[in-house]
Amino acid sequence: MLQILFATTIVTVAYIRWLFLRASTNESVDHYYWILAATAYREQRGFPVRIPDKFLLEDERQFYPPGFGILLALFSDTFLRSSRSVMIVIGIDMATLAVLISFALAIGLSMTSIVVLITVYGLAPVLVAYNTQLTSRGLGNLFLVVKLLAEVAAVSTMGAAAAVLWLIAIVATAAVIMTHKMTTQFMLILWPIWSFALGAGNLVWMAMLMPLFGGGLAALITGPAFHRMQWLTHWDIVTFWNRNWPQLGAHQFRQSPIYGDVDGLSPIAFHQSGMKGVVSHATFIIGYVPAALVLPLTLVFAPEPPLWLMTWLAAAILISVMTLYVPFLKCLGGGHLYLFNSVAPAALWWGMLFAQPTSTIFVAFTLAMLATGGSLFLGWRKRNARILDRQDALTALIARLNTCPAGRVASYPATACERIALETSHAVLWGGHGLGFRDLEPHWPVVRMPLREAFNAYDITYAALDTSWWPEGEDVLAQASGDFNPERFKGWRFYKLGNTCPVSSPANSK
Numbered sequence: 001m002l003q004i005l006f007a008t009t010i011v012t013v014a015y016i017r018w019l020f021l022r023a024s025t026n027e028s029v030d031h032y033y034w035i036l037a038a039t040a041y042r043e044q045r046g047f048p049v050r051i052p053d054k055f056l057l058e059d060e061r062q063f064y065p066p067g068f069g070i071l072l073a074l075f076s077d078t079f080l081r082s083s084r085s086v087m088i089v090i091g092i093d094m095a096t097l098a099v100l101i102s103f104a105l106a107i108g109l110s111m112t113s114i115v116v117l118i119t120v121y122g123l124a125p126v127l128v129a130y131n132t133q134l135t136s137r138g139l140g141n142l143f144l145v146v147k148l149l150a151e152v153a154a155v156s157t158m159g160a161a162a163a164v165l166w167l168i169a170i171v172a173t174a175a176v177i178m179t180h181k182m183t184t185q186f187m188l189i190l191w192p193i194w195s196f197a198l199g200a201g202n203l204v205w206m207a208m209l210m211p212l213f214g215g216g217l218a219a220l221i222t223g224p225a226f227h228r229m230q231w232l233t234h235w236d237i238v239t240f241w242n243r244n245w246p247q248l249g250a251h252q253f254r255q256s257p258i259y260g261d262v263d264g265l266s267p268i269a270f271h272q273s274g275m276k277g278v279v280s281h282a283t284f285i286i287g288y289v290p291a292a293l294v295l296p297l298t299l300v301f302a303p304e305p306p307l308w309l310m311t312w313l314a315a316a317i318l319i320s321v322m323t324l325y326v327p328f329l330k331c332l333g334g335g336h337l338y339l340f341n342s343v344a345p346a347a348l349w350w351g352m353l354f355a356q357p358t359s360t361i362f363v364a365f366t367l368a369m370l371a372t373g374g375s376l377f378l379g380w381r382k383r384n385a386r387i388l389d390r391q392d393a394l395t396a397l398i399a400r401l402n403t404c405p406a407g408r409v410a411s412y413p414a415t416a417c418e419r420i421a422l423e424t425s426h427a428v429l430w431g432g433h434g435l436g437f438r439d440l441e442p443h444w445p446v447v448r449m450p451l452r453e454a455f456n457a458y459d460i461t462y463a464a465l466d467t468s469w470w471p472e473g474e475d476v477l478a479q480a481s482g483d484f485n486p487e488r489f490k491g492w493r494f495y496k497l498g499n500t501c502p503v504s505s506p507a508n509s510k
Helices: 002-023 030-043 067-072 083-106 111-122 125-130 137-154 159-177 181-197 210-222 224-247 274-288 290-300 307-325 327-332 335-353 359-384 389-401 416-423 451-457 473-481
Strands: 055-057 408-412 427-431 462-466 487-489 492-496
Touching (some): 002 111, 002 359, 083 137, 111 359, 137 159, 181 224, 181 335, 210 224, 274 290, 274 307, 307 327, 389 416, 389 492, 473 492
Antiparallel strands (some): 462 492, 487 492
């Protein structure tokens, strides 16, 4: 019976992950940047690597944590450009699950607990929805899980085994710093209380010094100069969002002080005001990891887990809530994304509860899974309803750009810039991957520089607009570009500045 349940769990998790992957086709953004970055890490030596003549609004030197780019460089460009490349992220996710299962078995949990752990982790909506493109967040989380569990094991171990575990923790700490910015922030916020949550075990003071050890190792690997610039770039991003968090997710033009209503809040902005904002953020928190939010209720009728596990989960949820609701903390990134770091401790906690299951625990778990299923269904329906016709039109536009001499493209919305940068020979009016957020600020998250001025300043030769995203922008782009007869690719318009590209064939579609 247990074998059937185990097999059913694996099949269910795989099927739901596949449904989200299929519904996310062509919805990627950072995915395209990482393919370009992988090429740079594959072909260049030393730090920093450079991505020249591609992103006009950032430093061509890449100071973002290099770990994921180094990993991707191990794969061929052909593989990375194929739809199969997302299996790298899925593989990282499964590696994290394998670490959790190994720890669970090491502390004596039964196969029933393992099935529960796999279910909670494998179906966590934040992982299912997020891990559909190339992204460094999962790798950062893998290293964080290894670091924390190695420290948990080390404080209860003696001799050579403890030394090995502390060494693993140091390496994993360095790897987190070298891989993902927000995971590093979470690790450092957790650090002061984590050291006490571990208790009075063997060499627990090592956990207190772990950021120093890990940071020193990271600096040795990348070089002190790069390590310093990585932290300066980190500061550049945080200060940018400290100035601009109210515009996170806003429409680039409709909330522009030049082209829109600067005093009105965009209905698509992430941080809404009043009760609407409270409810919106609460929906994210509840929907992303519902199984984690049920766990505190189990303290009423079930044995409590170790202090370190409660601390890990509580910190992830608390940081998520605070960075969503506390204004001066919103610069630390979208708070809902810290819920990514809550899945591992939640899965372990549920697994431990089923070490001695009761009917009440089973009812609580059933409710948690029903909430998870509801969240997954709503998320899949929303994602599956997105119109792929827009992506087909963008594909046609990119094909057209590839018939034109190499130039510089301004694309609106900016999310299309990543794909244009990868799939054409053109540079794009975009940035945001590392150092240079001051250059990005006049253009995003809202436009603060007149388009004609921006086009002249950056010697833009082509412009593209998705009219389904900004219908009223068609005339604005015509005035700014001087092209009053743009080529049409369904909802997209292609503007040529200064007659830079011959008229296309009749392949254009209305």
